[in-house]
Amino acid sequence: MSAPRPEIWIKTTSAGLYCQPGDFYIDPLRPVPRAVITHGHGDHARSGNDRVLATTGTIAIMRERYGEAAGGSLQPLAYGETIAAGDVAVRLMPAGHVLGSAQVVLEYRGSRVVVSGDYKRRSDPTCAPFEPCACDTFITEATFGLPVFRHPPDTQEIDKLLHSVALFPERCHLVGVYALGKCQRVLALLRRAGYEAPVYLHGALIKLTELYESLGIRLGPVLPLSGVAREALRGRIVMAPPSATADPWSRRLPEPLVAMASGWMRVRQRAKASGVELPLVISDHADWDELTATIDEVGAEEIWVTHGREEALVHHATKKGYRARALTLTGFEVEE
Numbered sequence: 001m002s003a004p005r006p007e008i009w010i011k012t013t014s015a016g017l018y019c020q021p022g023d024f025y026i027d028p029l030r031p032v033p034r035a036v037i038t039h040g041h042g043d044h045a046r047s048g049n050d051r052v053l054a055t056t057g058t059i060a061i062m063r064e065r066y067g068e069a070a071g072g073s074l075q076p077l078a079y080g081e082t083i084a085a086g087d088v089a090v091r092l093m094p095a096g097h098v099l100g101s102a103q104v105v106l107e108y109r110g111s112r113v114v115v116s117g118d119y120k121r122r123s124d125p126t127c128a129p130f131e132p133c134a135c136d137t138f139i140t141e142a143t144f145g146l147p148v149f150r151h152p153p154d155t156q157e158i159d160k161l162l163h164s165v166a167l168f169p170e171r172c173h174l175v176g177v178y179a180l181g182k183c184q185r186v187l188a189l190l191r192r193a194g195y196e197a198p199v200y201l202h203g204a205l206i207k208l209t210e211l212y213e214s215l216g217i218r219l220g221p222v223l224p225l226s227g228v229a230r231e232a233l234r235g236r237i238v239m240a241p242p243s244a245t246a247d248p249w250s251r252r253l254p255e256p257l258v259a260m261a262s263g264w265m266r267v268r269q270r271a272k273a274s275g276v277e278l279p280l281v282i283s284d285h286a287d288w289d290e291l292t293a294t295i296d297e298v299g300a301e302e303i304w305v306t307h308g309r310e311e312a313l314v315h316h317a318t319k320k321g322y323r324a325r326a327l328t329l330t331g332f333e334v335e336e
């Protein structure tokens, strides 16, 4: 008997990707009886599912964010371990995106499908590196699925920040970062580059940063921003969610120089429009080269492309001889 085609057992539904023989959804858009969650970002990990399967890291993040509403029962699965859901074998493998992030590896009657979730291929001191898994069908994200997106080395971007801090000792550097993943990665990269001074955090970044620390990720001295005298922040680095980098919040800082760490900073107009003086192209998503290399590496015959710039990647994969299609999944943000 030949292996079943993926569309026979993996369905796109209004609630998201559904694995029929296993009777579970992956990153569902609305509460479902059984969910497998790839990682803790809000557009993938939603509250209110009856049963949740995810890595220990993702479960800890969901508990932190949602409390009791994180799910009726939360079942942790270690990377590389396999469990059965109906006739389907389920395994979680590192995706290299944020702490706890996983690809979902599914096997059913000799057919293997990998759902990548969000991923990147660069080394990140705050999470386990992406592990390519051979499969028949690879379901990939495509946030930066255009050839124009080629992220520079993150060391180069961190050097830009440190150079600016050295150049303008009277100014406060305000770095916009997302609360889950980007904040902690930028902290770790600063430490790796030898920056040892305390970094001041906006209140919205503190809990998840503490969670990372409690899970063994060393991020160096961080201090809450609240209560710190304005003048004490000259020459310092302050981190805040992107929304807070805009006036008027930032005006409480001494001569703020606004930086932003995001893959979108590759788009100059975007940086300008959001008032960013120092764009830092640091992304937790694969860039074009990472996406295309990964497709080749996993050796799948079939490529399904989820959220982001599906068309260009589908076109590229088709040209290279893969059977490729865009899934019209809604509800995922292409923001980092």
Ligand SMILES: [Zn+2]
Pocket: 039, 041, 044, 097, 118
């Ligand atoms: Zn994500």
Ligand SMILES: [Zn+2]
Pocket: 041, 043, 044, 118, 332, 333
């Ligand atoms: Zn996403």
